[in-house]
Amino acid sequence: MAIALIRTFIARGIAALGSLALVVVIGRLYGASGVGVYALAFSIILGTAILARYGMNNAIMRFVGQDHHSPHVMVYLSWGVKKALLLSFIAALVIFFARFYLESIFDAEGLSVVLTGIAIATPAFTLGYVLSGFFKGIRMPATACLLEHGSVSLVAAVLIFLIHSSGVAAIGWGFALASWLVLLQGICQIWLWWRQQNWEHSTTAYEPLVTRKQFAISSRAFFVMSLAGFMQRVLSIAIAGWLLSSDELGLFKTSQETGMAIAFILIVINAIFPPRFARLYHQQNMQALGRLARQGALLGALVAAPPLLVCFLFPGWVLGLFGSEFVAATPLLRLIAVAQLINVATGSVGFLLNMTGHEPLMRNIALSCNAIGLLLFFVLIPPFGPMGAAMALAFVLVVQNLVALFYVWRRLRIWTLPMPNVLKWLGV
Numbered sequence: 001m002a003i004a005l006i007r008t009f010i011a012r013g014i015a016a017l018g019s020l021a022l023v024v025v026i027g028r029l030y031g032a033s034g035v036g037v038y039a040l041a042f043s044i045i046l047g048t049a050i051l052a053r054y055g056m057n058n059a060i061m062r063f064v065g066q067d068h069h070s071p072h073v074m075v076y077l078s079w080g081v082k083k084a085l086l087l088s089f090i091a092a093l094v095i096f097f098a099r100f101y102l103e104s105i106f107d108a109e110g111l112s113v114v115l116t117g118i119a120i121a122t123p124a125f126t127l128g129y130v131l132s133g134f135f136k137g138i139r140m141p142a143t144a145c146l147l148e149h150g151s152v153s154l155v156a157a158v159l160i161f162l163i164h165s166s167g168v169a170a171i172g173w174g175f176a177l178a179s180w181l182v183l184l185q186g187i188c189q190i191w192l193w194w195r196q197q198n199w200e201h202s203t204t205a206y207e208p209l210v211t212r213k214q215f216a217i218s219s220r221a222f223f224v225m226s227l228a229g230f231m232q233r234v235l236s237i238a239i240a241g242w243l244l245s246s247d248e249l250g251l252f253k254t255s256q257e258t259g260m261a262i263a264f265i266l267i268v269i270n271a272i273f274p275p276r277f278a279r280l281y282h283q284q285n286m287q288a289l290g291r292l293a294r295q296g297a298l299l300g301a302l303v304a305a306p307p308l309l310v311c312f313l314f315p316g317w318v319l320g321l322f323g324s325e326f327v328a329a330t331p332l333l334r335l336i337a338v339a340q341l342i343n344v345a346t347g348s349v350g351f352l353l354n355m356t357g358h359e360p361l362m363r364n365i366a367l368s369c370n371a372i373g374l375l376l377f378f379v380l381i382p383p384f385g386p387m388g389a390a391m392a393l394a395f396v397l398v399v400q401n402l403v404a405l406f407y408v409w410r411r412l413r414i415w416t417l418p419m420p421n422v423l424k425w426l427g428v
Helices: 002-053 056-066 073-097 099-106 111-137 141-145 149-162 169-195 212-243 246-272 274-282 286-313 315-320 324-345 349-354 359-384 386-412
Strands: none
Touching: 002 073, 002 099, 002 111, 002 141, 002 149, 002 169, 002 212, 002 246, 002 324, 056 073, 056 111, 056 212, 073 099, 073 111, 073 212, 099 111, 099 212, 111 141, 111 149, 111 169, 149 169, 212 246, 212 359, 212 386, 246 274, 246 286, 246 315, 246 324, 246 386, 274 286, 274 349, 286 315, 286 324, 286 386, 315 324, 324 386, 349 359, 349 386, 359 386
C-alpha cells in the first residue's frame, strides 16, 4: 500500500499543481476578470463531463475491478466510451451554438470566445474521466489521476502561456489542445497494457459476465451520487457567476483553488483506501477498519497542516502570486482554508459510508447539504459579495463532513477525527 500511496501522492500532487498553475497563469496574464471567465468556462465543461459520462467511469471501475485480468474488461470499457462519446459530442454542439447566449446571461465579456475551445475540448475531457475509471479498476490509480482535469490544467497552463497574445481566446484553445493530448496519452497507456494481456485467442472476450442492463443500472446509481459534486462544483460557480462580476468571481475562484491545495492529500487517500475499507468490512474486521480510517485522517491532518498555516498566516503573499489585485481575497482564503482543514481532518467519512453498505445515507447527506449550500449562495452573495460565496462553500465543506462523521459513529462505531470522541462523551 505504501508504494501505491507514494505513486498516487505524486500523481495527485502534479494534478493539484496543474489546477493551481493554470489559475496563476490566467491571473497573471488576464487579471481577476480573466480568472472569472475561466471559472465559468471550466464549470460548464466540468458539468457537461459529469452529465455526459453518466456515472459510467465509476461503473467501469466497479466491474473491471472485480476481475481486472479478464478479457471482459475491454467490453465494459467500450460500452462506456461509446455512450460517453455520443453524449459529449451532443453537449459540445450545444455549448458551441449557445456560447453567445451564455455570455449574455453571465454578463462575462470574452466568455463566448473561450467557449469555442471548450466545446472542442468537451469529448476529450469527458473520455479522460471514463479512461480514468478503467485505470482505477486495473489497479493503476496514479495513471488514472493523470487523466483527470489536473493534468489537463497543467498542460493547458503551458500552452496558454505560449499563445497568450491571442487574448482570452487562448484559454479555450489551450484547454482544448491539452484535453486531446492528455486523452491521447491515456489511449496509448491502455494500448500498452492491452498488449501485455495476451487475449488474442480468448474465446470469452465478447461474453461479458455483466449485462448491458446491469451496467446501465450501476451507471445510473453512480450518476445520482455524482449530483452532489455537480451541485458543489458546477451549479455553485454558475450561481456565483450570475450574481458576481467577473472580477469578484475571479477572487472567489482563486481562493477556492488555493484552498484545494490543503485538501489534495484527502484526494490521494480517497484513491487508495476505499477498496481496503470494503474488504475489511466484508471480513467484518471492524477493529482494523477503524484503525485504517483513523490513520488516514491523522495522515491527512498532518500533511494539510503546513499549507493551512501558510494560507492562514501569509494569505497576502500566497494570493500575490496570482497578481496584486488578488490580495483582496485574503479573508476568503482564510475562511476556505479552515473549512478545508475540517474536511481533511474528518477523514474519508463519505467513503466509509459508501463502502460499508450505507450509500443511500451518504447520498442523502451530500445532496441535502449541497442543496442548502446552493440556497446560501443566493442568500449570502447579495449582502456580502465574494465573501458570501466563500461562506456558503465553507458551510457545505464543514457541515457535510460533520454530519457524515456523526453517522459513521452511529452506524459503524468508528471515530475518525484526530481528537477525543465528543459524541461518546455525550452518550451518542
